[in-house]
Structure formats: structure tokens, C-alpha cells
Amino acid sequence: MSLRQFEYALAVAEAGSVTAAAELLHVAQPSVSQQIRGLERELGVELFARTPTGLVPTVVGRAFLREAEVVVSAARRARATARAGADQLVGELVVAVQMGFGTRQLPGALGALRRRFPRLEVTVFEEPSSAELERLGRRGVLDLALMAACEQTPDDAHHLGDEEFVVVLGAGHPRLAADRVELRELEGEPWVRFDRDSALDGVLLEVLRNNDLAPTTAARVSQTATAVRWAAHGLGVTLVPASAVPHGHEHLVRPVFPAVSQPVIAVLRHAAGPAETALLELLRKETWSEPVGPAQSWVAPPSTANSAPAV
Incomplete structure (x- = not known):
């Protein structure tokens, strides 16, 4: 087996056909077909x-592709490290962020990283599920992850600061007259919630239970910006990280009492390279909130996994 075969198989899985994979890879279609047949x-x-709609990985294929992704990611990092000069880095840096975290801080840090290393390609994605973040970390496909602390947080994790949660109210809501909102004052309010398996919905549900509030659901959304906008239009109230509030909605936001916060943890992959180390130092220089007052600091429940994410 060769690295090229792994790359071709991943491309076919992504594109759904040999023809589309060949276009993605900028190679001839027969070359892709030959490599896949040889690998099988x-x-x-x-x-x-082979289905009428294209090529779909089999059960065995999905298991193989998970491992192939790890191999290809490791090879890319190895190439980047080998090519890195004293003042230059090339290759790809993969960053995953728990949804709603670092919305204000990450762009500045990545901008500074890009100016320092203009040939470095950065891939960033938000992940709503903390369990999925851990799974990706264990697979070795992440270079750096921003997540909340959990009971199995790695010993070498780096605490950057805390993320304060705020309530978003609709325009004209009577509680906007106050500087802060007591959570129990929101009894009977419908909530704009998040996907059931998301970390943010876990925070909200725990906060409501701790304050004897019924989780009346008005709607469920997948993005913090959507939750804020829907709350702003009066669909319900919502609870989001302060840094995730889109510009133009700050006047509809209030701190809550008791305060709610989560520690923001940066987790680097094992044997971290120069790119992720540089990004960590840039993130440290960004402004992060201090722990919030007598906060209800929500910590993620233990993962069903046997070990912490080896990001």
C-alpha cells in the first residue's frame, strides 16, 4: 500500500465517484480507478x-478510511516539518473549536499566524459535540483544539481563560431594563436551544435544572449566530458564550446571575510541531475573560471514551 492509494481512496469517498475524485486530484480518471482496484x-x-448515485464506502471501507485519514494527516505534517525553515512554515494546520468558543480571539491569532507564516494553510471548523471533538483528537487528525474542560482533560492542556455565558433577549423584553438577569426571572420563557448532542445544549440544560427552570423549547438550531438572531426576533431567549454574540446584537445581551462560565482549554496534538506551538502562544496573547464571579462553572460530563483526547 502507498500513501497515494490512501489519498486517492479518501478523495473518492469525499467526491462520491472516480470521475469527481480525479478532478479533485487533478489526475486522469484511469489512474484513480487503477489505484483503487489495486488497493482493494x-x-x-x-x-x-457501486450504487446508482455513485461510490459509497462499505462498512470495512469506512473503517479503513478512518485509519487512512490518520496516515495522510501524519504524512502532511511530516512534510511540513521537513520543509520548515528557520523563518518559514508550509503545510496544513487543522484546528477544531467547540462551537461558540474563541469567536473573538481566534481570528486575531490566526491573522497574526498567517502574517508570520504566509505559506501555512489553516483549516478551522466548529464542532458542536464535545464527544466528537474527543473522537477526532483520538484519531490524530487535529493539530489544536479549543474546548471546555472535562473530567478527562489531558494533563498537558493549556487554560487560556474563561468563556462567560450571557442571555439574549428579544427587542422590547422587560428584562432588558436591568443590568443583569437573574435566571429564575426567566421562568416560563421559551428557549431557543441547540442540537441535542451539542455541548452548548448540555450547558443550557444543566443551568436550567440547577435553577429549577423547565426547559421549554421554542426551537432548536445548529449555530450560535442563528440562536442569537432568533432570540432577537422574540422567538425565545437563549444562552450563549459572550464572544459568540454577532455584531449588532450586543444591546440585547445581559449577564446572568448566578453567573455561568466555562474554562477554555487549548489541547495540542502529541509531539506538537512549530505551527501549533506558535498558534498557542498567539492565543495566549489574546484577551480572555477571567473566571466569572460566584459562577456556575459548568464542566463537561465524563466521556464514554476510555481515555482523554490525544490531540
Whole structure:
């Protein structure tokens, strides 16, 4: 097996067909077909099922592709490290962020990183599920992750600061007259909530339970910006990290009492390279909130995994 075969198999899985994968890879279609057939022949299994809508990974294929992704990511990092000069870095840096975290701080840090290393390509994605973040970390596909502390947080994790949560109210809501909102004053309010398996919905549900509030659901959304905008239009109230409030909605936001916050943890992959180390130092220089007052500091429940994320 070769690295090229791994890359071709991943491209076919992403594109859904040999033709589309060839275009993605900028190679001839027969070359992709030959590599996939050779790989399946060597492994003695069928990696893709041929369907009317294209190629779909089989059960065995999905398991193989998970490992192939780890190998390809490691190879990319190895190439980047080998090519890195004293003042230059090339290659790809993969960053995952728990949804709503670092919205204000990450752009500044990444901008500074880009100015320092203009040939470095950065891929950033928000992940709503803390369990999925841990899974990605264990697979070795992340270079750096920003997440909340959990009971299995790695010993070498770096505490950057705390993320304060705020309530977003609709325009004209009577509680906007106050400087802060007591959570119990929101009894009976409908809530704009998040996906059921998301970390943010876990925070909200725990806060409501701790304050004897019924989780009346007006709607569920997948993005913090959507939750804020829907709350602003009176669909319900919502609770989000302060840094995730979009510009133009600050006047509809109030701190809550008891205060709610989460520690923001940066977790680097094992044997971190110069790119992620540089990003960590830039993130440290950004302004992060201090722990909030007598806060209800919500900590993620223990993962069902056997070990902490080895990001």
C-alpha cells in the first residue's frame, strides 16, 4: 500500500465517484480507478459499494478510511516539518473549536499566524459535540483544539481563560431594563436551544435544572449566530458564550446571575510541531475573560471514551 492509494481512496469517498475524485486530484480518471482496484485487490476487501448515485464506502471501507485519514494527516505534517525553515512554515494546520468558543480571539491569532507564516494553510471548523471533538483528537487528525474542560482533560492542556455565558433577549423584553438577569426571572420563557448532542445544549440544560427552570423549547438550531438572531426576533431567549454574540446584537445581551462560565482549554496534538506551538502562544496573547464571579462553572460530563483526547 502507498500513501497515494490512501489519498486517492479518501478523495473518492469525499467526491462520491472516480470521475469527481480525479478532478479533485487533478489526475486522469484511469489512474484513480487503477489505484483503487489495486488497493482493494491487495487488501482482499471491497472498499466501495457501486450504487446508482455513485461510490459509497462499505462498512470495512469506512473503517479503513478512518485509519487512512490518520496516515495522510501524519504524512502532511511530516512534510511540513521537513520543509520548515528557520523563518518559514508550509503545510496544513487543522484546528477544531467547540462551537461558540474563541469567536473573538481566534481570528486575531490566526491573522497574526498567517502574517508570520504566509505559506501555512489553516483549516478551522466548529464542532458542536464535545464527544466528537474527543473522537477526532483520538484519531490524530487535529493539530489544536479549543474546548471546555472535562473530567478527562489531558494533563498537558493549556487554560487560556474563561468563556462567560450571557442571555439574549428579544427587542422590547422587560428584562432588558436591568443590568443583569437573574435566571429564575426567566421562568416560563421559551428557549431557543441547540442540537441535542451539542455541548452548548448540555450547558443550557444543566443551568436550567440547577435553577429549577423547565426547559421549554421554542426551537432548536445548529449555530450560535442563528440562536442569537432568533432570540432577537422574540422567538425565545437563549444562552450563549459572550464572544459568540454577532455584531449588532450586543444591546440585547445581559449577564446572568448566578453567573455561568466555562474554562477554555487549548489541547495540542502529541509531539506538537512549530505551527501549533506558535498558534498557542498567539492565543495566549489574546484577551480572555477571567473566571466569572460566584459562577456556575459548568464542566463537561465524563466521556464514554476510555481515555482523554490525544490531540
